[in-house]
Amino acid sequence: MTAVRIAPPRWPDQLLDVDAIAASGWRPAPFREFVAKVHQRCNLSCDYCYVYTMVDQSWRGRPALMPAEVRTATARRIAEHVGRHELADALVVLHGGEPLLAGVDVLTGFVAEIRSAVPASCRLRVGLQTNGTLIDDAAVTALAAARVTVSVSLDGGPAAHDRHRRYAGGAGSHARAVRAIEMLAGAGALGGLLATIDLSQDPVECYEQLLAHRPPAIDFLFPHATWTNPPAGSGYGRWLCRVFDRWYDAPVREVRVRLFQSLLNLLLGGEGGNEQIGLSPMRAVIVESDGAIEQTDALKAAYPGAAATPWNVLTDGFDAALWHPGFVARQLGVDALGPDCRACPVQRVCGGGHYVHRYREPDGFRNPSVYCGDLRILIDHAARRLRADLTGTEHDDPGHSRRPPADLRPLQRGDGGSHGGRPADQSPAEQADAAAAGGR
Ligand code: SF4
Numbered sequence: 001m002t003a004v005r006i007a008p009p010r011w012p013d014q015l016l017d018v019d020a021i022a023a024s025g026w027r028p029a030p031f032r033e034f035v036a037k038v039h040q041r042c043n044l045s046c047d048y049c050y051v052y053t054m055v056d057q058s059w060r061g062r063p064a065l066m067p068a069e070v071r072t073a074t075a076r077r078i079a080e081h082v083g084r085h086e087l088a089d090a091l092v093v094l095h096g097g098e099p100l101l102a103g104v105d106v107l108t109g110f111v112a113e114i115r116s117a118v119p120a121s122c123r124l125r126v127g128l129q130t131n132g133t134l135i136d137d138a139a140v141t142a143l144a145a146a147r148v149t150v151s152v153s154l155d156g157g158p159a160a161h162d163r164h165r166r167y168a169g170g171a172g173s174h175a176r177a178v179r180a181i182e183m184l185a186g187a188g189a190l191g192g193l194l195a196t197i198d199l200s201q202d203p204v205e206c207y208e209q210l211l212a213h214r215p216p217a218i219d220f221l222f223p224h225a226t227w228t229n230p231p232a233g234s235g236y237g238r239w240l241c242r243v244f245d246r247w248y249d250a251p252v253r254e255v256r257v258r259l260f261q262s263l264l265n266l267l268l269g270g271e272g273g274n275e276q277i278g279l280s281p282m283r284a285v286i287v288e289s290d291g292a293i294e295q296t297d298a299l300k301a302a303y304p305g306a307a308a309t310p311w312n313v314l315t316d317g318f319d320a321a322l323w324h325p326g327f328v329a330r331q332l333g334v335d336a337l338g339p340d341c342r343a344c345p346v347q348r349v350c351g352g353g354h355y356v357h358r359y360r361e362p363d364g365f366r367n368p369s370v371y372c373g374d375l376r377i378l379i380d381h382a383a384r385r386l387r388a389d390l391t392g393t394e395h396d397d398p399g400h401s402r403r404p405p406a407d408l409r410p411l412q413r414g415d416g417g418s419h420g421g422r423p424a425d426q427s428p429a430e431q432a433d434a435a436a437a438g439g440r
């Protein structure tokens with residue numbers, strides 16, 4: 001007889017008691033961020049991409065271009081959700097694959113459709129996440145006219161960027177990405193830069209390469225990994241500490257680094273955070289190119305189908321998904337954390353890190369982050385720096401000296417440079433929006 005292996009139940013899908021949570025009076029917050037996968041394919045073959053290189057290969061069975069009927073249904077469902085929940089603001093992110101493969105006319109037509117459907121009482125912002133390679137003058141003009149804010153993936157200098165972000169033939173994409181950044185910045189349509197951390201790159205050099213483009217914001221992203229598929233290399237925490245010191249010690253605030261702003265905000269007792277840190281409720285929902293309503297697509301790094309739900313915008317509204325265990329788990333705050341994180345002294349600031357990084361076969365997402373040690377190093381370091389500055393004491397982290405008191409002025413008064421902005425300048429809602437706009 002052949003033994004049948006029964007997989008143990010996985011948290012939250014089979015183990016989170018949503019009925020009991022509802023009976024307790026808890027209610028989910030409505031979605032506020034709608035990520036539309038307008039084109040399923042990409043013209044690059046980045047080696048760390050979670051869509052094409054990791055365990056979930058569901059993109060193969062979906063249409064490359066989101067069909068017109070799905071775009072129309074998506075616009076209608078967003079408007080319906082916004083109206084039903086009387087949302088004062090919402091964010092739509094055009095995503096992929098590479099969304100510009102859809103063609104700029106399709107994209108701006110889709111944006112117009114959404115804007116005309118959504119109630120005028122809602123402040124609707126639209127972002128687009130791109131690798132930058134398909135940006136040209138016509139695209140910049142059309143996107144700027146459609147009030148679409150564009151974020152570009154850039155991992156640092158040419159060597160670091162082109163090590164990972166290449167065309168299928170092996171050529172790098174850095175030069176085209178930089179050209180796109182310059183064009184978008186010139187049109188006032190650049191939202192920010194997204195950099196996936198590459199440990200082989202000097203952290204300060206990487207930061208300064210990104211800063212040289214004078215972006216409004218920079219997101220540093222941990223490469224997606226889980227306990228089952230651990231990250232390559234180690235030292236992410238120390239790498240980020242060096243960038244933090246360079247950013248924090250600048251005499252003026254040169255750029256918004258969302259991870260660091262969230263970190264300081266949380267250390268100072270504030271709420272909020274972003275997808276990588278803190279306990280804020282996650283309020284983003286994905287629409288795949290076939291209309292499937294899904295959870296954050298970073299979950300595709302965990303196991304096949306991890307992001308899936310039974311619903312589709314062609315037949316269902318977004319409210320149907322609000323009580324899905326996966327979405328509920330992302331809004332439960334500390335109640336979604338496993339025992340190690342609950343006992344952790346930095347739990348409120350860290351929040352267990354990015355949800356997908358907690359995944360471990362076979363039990364699911366109730367574990368510390370696979371980047372736990374790195375998060376702890378960064379959080380403790382930032383806390384020491386902050387404590388030393390606020391109390392006038394020496395901080396005891398080897399290799400770092402206390403910042404001169406004069407440098408506190410930008411932090412205290414927010415009198416940064418032209419790209420200035422301190423933690424308090426960005427509300428938790430804005431930080432969460434920015435993270436959602438980040439994508440991959
Ligand atoms: S991931 Fe690690 S550092 Fe973060 S809350 Fe959990 S135990 Fe603490």
